[in-house]
Amino acid sequence: MENEANNLISIRDLKVHFPLARSAWFGGSQSIVKAVDGASLDIRAGETLGLVGESGCGKSTLGRAILRLIEPTSGQGHARTPSSSADHLSGPLRFVESTNDRRPNRGRAD
Numbered sequence: 001m002e003n004e005a006n007n008l009i010s011i012r013d014l015k016v017h018f019p020l021a022r023s024a025w026f027g028g029s030q031s032i033v034k035a036v037d038g039a040s041l042d043i044r045a046g047e048t049l050g051l052v053g054e055s056g057c058g059k060s061t062l063g064r065a066i067l068r069l070i071e072p073t074s075g076q077g078h079a080r081t082p083s084s085s086a087d088h089l090s091g092p093l094r095f096v097e098s099t100n101d102r103r104p105n106r107g108r109a110d
Contacts, residue, residue, distance in 0.1 A: 007080070009043040009066065014075035016058070016065045035061040039075075 015038060020031040036058045043049050051059040065072045 006044045007042045007078070008045055009041075010076075010078045011042075011066060012040050012076040014039045014062065014065055014077065015073045016061050016070065017073040036065060036072075 014036055015034070016036040018033045018035060020033060039058075039062055041049065051062060053059050061070070064070045065075075066077065
């Protein structure tokens with residue numbers, strides 16, 4: 001957050017909330033799931049960002065909101081495109097979900 005001129009992506013206080021159906025309990029009040037609640041980050045030229053966390057903590061939702069695959073509830077975002085060859089991206093922004101396919105092969109006889 002020091003030198004924002006070098007940031008390719010700047011996200012401030014990003015929130016993604018999903019409303020749930022009204023419940024008959026508690027007088028029919030609207031419940032909200034706060035999937036992402038106040039995320040801020042900067043990605044500078046040449047950097048790679050990896051999000052790590054528990055299942056269901058909002059990693060995929062944050063990535064989708066940054067790429068505008070889903071609409072954020074609130075927050076600010078800025079992305080800049082490199083304008084010179086010295087400030088070059090190797091490709092477009094991508095959202096990649098990984099799976100845990102590096103588990104040891106159990107039960108294999110050698």
